[in-house]
Amino acid sequence: MARPKAVLFDVFGTVVDWRGSLIRAFTEFGRGQGIEADWAGLVDAWRGAYRPSLDQVRHGERPWCTLDALHRASLETLLPRFGLDALDEAARQFTVRAWHALDPWPDVVEGLSRLKKSAIIGTLSNGHTALLVRMARRAGLPWDVVFGADMFRHYKPDPETYLGAASFLDLAPGEVMLAAAHPSDLAAARAVGLRTAFIPRPLEHGPGHAPPAPPEGVDVTAESVGVLAAWLEGA
């Protein structure tokens, strides 16, 4: 098989540490506002609401909307449970926008800069374009192209996302590789003909969580983006 011409990345969990970034941001915010709360619990519950809310859109139970709107709706239902009903509108907007300002894992910026020499690099995320562009500018992620879910009006794992990105790049599915930390994402990409790279992120859900087993059928398992770049150079 030929070397992939483009490597597209899942973002939340694979490229950025959403959990650590949000806990840090909310803890600092709470300290400034004099609010004590179980911020880690809120972040985990919020992320837990993510997949079901995407699925509502995917199954037509909710009209198309971006992740900002889904995050805001989930937040509203979670705040009472964490004793945070009193958060004002500005604070609610701040917490939703914190998802635009996530920190990358330590290997990412250097790894992407290296990988970019061998292949087109981009996002293939359930985030929307505006979020992904702001995140990349803040974190220095050197994407050649940003594909947000709003460009397809579909959420992964719908095939329209994987195939739509390949089509925008004028590449066959087999010329595009998805790099992700999540076996379900990789399986869906592989099912429609993309090549796949598993990047385990054992700390995605915090310490003490076993990472998923390496999924079957991936082209490569790479512990970091730099390792993936080295693999691609030798492919």
Added chain:
Amino acid sequence: MARPKAVLFDVFGTVVDWRGSLIRAFTEFGRGQGIEADWAGLVDAWRGAYRPSLDQVRHGERPWCTLDALHRASLETLLPRFGLDALDEAARQFTVRAWHALDPWPDVVEGLSRLKKSAIIGTLSNGHTALLVRMARRAGLPWDVVFGADMFRHYKPDPETYLGAASFLDLAPGEVMLAAAHPSDLAAARAVGLRTAFIPRPLEHGPGHAPPAPPEGVDVTAESVGVLAAWLEGA
């Protein structure tokens, strides 16, 4: 008025010197193949066929297709006129793909790198995503985001392009600026609420052509991308 949060660029003529780049590429190609032809004439006639071919799509006389397909169709009608009927399939593909490999004007790379510190920078071009991504990688254009016409399935000056890009960035039209060398593009962007920067490119059509008069109503006329960056820093 507030400073624009994003500056989106017309590409062919504004960012890259399509005419000089193509004449250089085809002259070199012809020398290698032992083909003599009026390459400058071909390039000018090819670009002349551009607007009418876009308009066929815009007016529904031709189904949606990318610039590669439009370029190929125009090329087929032009080759006989330039005594180039004998060009083989590989040569025809090479000439169409040469539109992906255009050189930027000398001020562009440094200017964009500076402008990127003040605003989101991106393309808003009638080129398609695949073309724009390859061009940017080759030329080192540091876009934050690439908007190709295929993301809107509309060609400029259709309002869906200007408003669609603002929407993808989650910005109001008045928070987005179009930078272009062409008054008609700027007028269409302004008509739907975008801010506008005129970047004159007096050599776009070769020496001896008068550049268009500065269009009325633009926010700024800047002789280079660096001058535009300086204006934005002071805005």
